[in-house]
Amino acid sequence: MTSLNTDRATGAGIAATPRSLYRALALAEMATWTLLILGMVLKYALKVGDWPVQVAGMVHGVVFVSYAVTAALVGVNQHWPLGRIVGAVATAVVPYATYPFDRWLERRGHLEGGWRRERTDDPRDSSWASGVLRALLAHPVALAAGLAVAVAAIVAVLLFLGPPTQWGR
Numbered sequence: 410m411t412s413l414n415t416d417r418a419t420g421a422g423i424a425a426t427p428r429s430l431y432r433a434l435a436l437a438e439m440a441t442w443t444l445l446i447l448g449m450v451l452k453y454a455l456k457v458g459d460w461p462v463q464v465a466g467m468v469h470g471v472v473f474v475s476y477a478v479t480a481a482l483v484g485v486n487q488h489w490p491l492g493r494i495v496g497a498v499a500t501a502v503v504p505y506a507t508y509p510f511d512r513w514l515e516r517r518g519h520l521e522g523g524w525r526r527e528r529t530d531d532p533r534d535s536s537w538a539s540g541v542l543r544a545l546l547a548h549p550v551a552l553a554a555g556l557a558v559a560v561a562a563i564v565a566v567l568l569f570l571g572p573p574t575q576w577g578r
Contacts, residue, residue: 426523426524427483427486427487427520427522427523427524428515428520428521430479430482430483431479431480431483431511431514431520432511432520434472434475434476434479434480434507435476435507435508435510435511436507436508437472437475437476438472438473438476438501438507439504439505439507439508440472441465441468441469441472441473442469442504442505444465444468444469445462445465445466445468445469446504447461447465448461448462448463448464448465448466449461449462470564470567471560471564473501474560474563474564474567475560476498476501476507477498477501478556478559478560478563480494480497480498481494481498482542482556483520484497485538485539485542486524486525486542487519487520487521487522488531488533488539489519493519496510497510497514524546525539525542525543525546526543526546526547527543528540528543
């Protein structure tokens, strides 16, 4: 369930909390694993051709990159250490691991709170990453567009590189 996270001074809002955005992408990442596995069953067991894996693979790839970008964004917002952000991204490599990790984060309070649009007395708010985050959160439409462009660019580079099994050949 999403709630409007509104800035009291400007009235501007972001439609999702860090928790709801992260959870939505964790669940989407799991769903696309299911699509990819079904695509492989169709390709290899039912011999319907390559198209199921190509379609499901593209959907999964876009959601995987979106999840990774979201994990980084939420991680910076929540003051996660780099290892936790990397751990969140790594869970997307293992089928169905994103949601249990999401639950682990929630049980430990790592998804509590809203978007940090203002600097606080917390010394972590003086980092360059927190400053960039606050600047981006001040313009949520531009942030969403920038994230979409970043995801598209990353996916384009990955498509150019080809399947991971062929990297380094």
